Amino acid sequence: MASFILLFLLAVTGGAVSQSNDSTEPMCYDWGESSQAAVLVLDGEAGWVSCPLFSHPAVYNYTTAQSAGHDLVWYRLLDGHDLEQPIPYSARVSRERERLWLQPAVVNDTGQYICMLRNKSSCSRIAVRLQVLLRDQAVRSAGCPQVAMAATEALIGFQQGKTLTCPNLQDASKMADSDPTVNWTYVNQDMSRCDPYPFWDNHREQVRTDLQIHNMLIPYEGLYFCTVWYRRRGGSLSFTRSIKVSGIYPTTLPKDPIILHPTNGKVFPVRTNSDVHLTCRGQLPFIIDKPEREIWWTVDGKRVEQLNDGRFSQTNSTTDDHRDLTAVTILKITDVQSEDLQRNFTCSVKNARGSMARWVQLEEEVSLPSVELGCGLGVTLVLMLLLFVVYHVFWLELLLLYRSWFxxxxxxxxxxxxxxxxxxxxxxxxxxxxxxxxxxxxxxxxxxxxxxxxxxxxxxxxxxxxxxxxxxxxxxxxxxxxxxxxxxxxxxxxxxxxxxxxxxxxxxxxxxxxxxxxxxxxxxxxxxxxxxxxxxxxxxxxxxxxxxxxxxxxxxxxxxxxxxxxxxxxxxxxxxxxxxxxxxxxxxxxxxxxxxxxxxxxxxxxxxxx
Incomplete structure (x- = not known):
């Protein structure tokens, strides 16, 4: 378990770790600053900072840590300061379990926040960067709400439905004195117009705080903003989140990968000491929660990178159609040798639903006497042209000659x-x-x-x-x-x-x-x-x-x-x-x-x- 914890924290912090040498204090592991837990908040909106030590319950669990006698202490290092300072809690700044709440956040809150979990014998600390943006620094579209955090993604199958819930709504519910309210806004794909709910169609409906899309269509793709309003201690607080909605082909359609080209057992004629390109094209359907897909060539059962032969190289390209990929992989063989004619070349495709493979072979191309063939064809064309001219000019003479003979x-x-x-x-x-x-x-x-x-x-x-x-x-x-x-x-x-x-x-x-x-x-x-x-x-x-x-x-x-x-x-x-x-x-x-x-x-x- 200790090694697993170490690997996890190294991944979260980017590998920086140090240990306190103060003999009067318990040994404390400093994991540096977490690069994945940085927080962006708009000035005047409610925000919070979560301690990254508890981002994976299997590593640290807040309830378990409390039971084991660990205390969670927050410090902060504000921009322009050199010393860490304890955080003075107030009605605006409070701690709720593993989170530090700023209700609302202000520009001066920008800085580094350190959460320390310690008891008498051990100590662990990690830092989080908080940045409070001014309103003119946030992403904004014409008539749309301002938002600081990156949009989450929602994938909906065409002709299917899904319920959109505003991110962090449940977190706000825990801090609110009453049930929060949510306002929804939609901006189309070209970002030219923002429409507040209602959206004037029958397939999108707000049900309490959620937005229900009953029947997904291509025009419904785009960015949806949700603004959460709630009251706490007599004051009104809010924050805005965004959801990027994309349509995908229905999950009821077949999702098995297929190879479109080449056919199985196809033979490609080649010439030795020349270059050849073997092209394989396949369809790789998208599967929600399992997006991994792949297309590749093997030579005698080995991938190109395993051959250690510079004559073989592979290039891939893809075309996206609502997350379904049409993938093309090209195997380039430089300076084809006679032994390559005996090799087995296999193209394979794979996704979470299954896989498919087709093999092809090379054969020596029969060399045609191109020079002799070209000369013969040229002479034939010249003779045909001469005969045509002779007949066109002397057809009467030829006809009289034929009549005289036959x-x-x-x-x-x-x-x-x-x-x-x-x-x-x-x-x-x-x-x-x-x-x-x-x-x-x-x-x-x-x-x-x-x-x-x-x-x-x-x-x-x-x-x-x-x-x-x-x-x-x-x-x-x-x-x-x-x-x-x-x-x-x-x-x-x-x-x-x-x-x-x-x-x-x-x-x-x-x-x-x-x-x-x-x-x-x-x-x-x-x-x-x-x-x-x-x-x-x-x-x-x-x-x-x-x-x-x-x-x-x-x-x-x-x-x-x-x-x-x-x-x-x-x-x-x-x-x-x-x-x-x-x-x-x-x-x-x-x-x-x-x-x-x-x-x-x-x-x-x-x-x-x-």
């Missing part, structure tokens, strides 16, 4: 007589373009067999029948679109309708639109407007399109049938076609005027064809 010559798969039937407006400009440009290139340069009604029709036939026959015997219908094309009742309209019907019904004929001159959409007949939406349109751009290598002829060749025969066969076919036309030319000269007149006279076409 396309099917339609002359071997059908019984058509002509490759192209040209439909155009019968006027001098379009007729000149068709006869001198289109026909010449298609027949003489490209080797296609071309049908032109005014040239290839025989005299004496019916225009409607001849037109339908020519269209049916052709693989393509090439329509030269111009402002004067396909007026109602014209032969061009008959050719267009026959081509579209044949394309829609059998699919053996394809219609190609060649725009010779720009045409406003509203000026076209209905059939031609529909054809422009669904069919390919090749635009003639004057001098730019005259060369055989121009975009116009390339686009037109894409739409025309495939020709894979050699140049000699193409030339032979062209000469044979030209010879046949010369034979028939003499027999048709006499009919040219008749055909032209017929073409220009819409009423000669049967109504059914129109």
């Amino acid at each position: 396309g099917t010559d339609e002359r071997h798969t059908d019984d058509k007589e002509f490759d192209v039937y040209i439909s155009y407006a019968r006027n001098s400009e379009e007729e000149q373009f068709v006869l001198s440009t289109l026909r010449g290139v298609l027949e003489n340069e490209l080797g296609y067999s071309v049908c032109i009604f005014d040239r290839d029709s025989l005299p004496g036939g019916t225009i409607t029948d001849e037109t339908l026959s020519f269209v049916a015997r052709s693989r393509r219908l090439l329509v030269v679109v111009s402002p004067g094309y396909a007026s109602r009742g014209s032969q061009a309209l008959l050719e267009l309708k026959a081509g579209i019907d044949s394309m829609a019904l059998g699919g053996h004929l394809r219609v190609i639109l060649v725009q010779y001159r720009p045409v406003q959409r509203q000026s076209l007949v209905r059939e031609l407007r529909r054809a422009r939406v669904a069919l390919a349109l090749v635009r003639w751009k004057g001098d730019k399109s005259k060369e055989l290598t121009s975009r116009f002829w390339k686009q037109l060749r894409v739409e025309l049938p495939v020709r894979r025969a050699g140049r000699e066969q193409q030339e032979g076919s062209s000469k044979e076609a030209a010879l046949m036309r010369l034979v028939s030319q003499n027999s048709t000269n006499s009919q040219t005027g008749l055909i032209s007149n017929t073409t220009k006279t819409p009423q000669n076409i049967p109504n059914s064809a129109a």
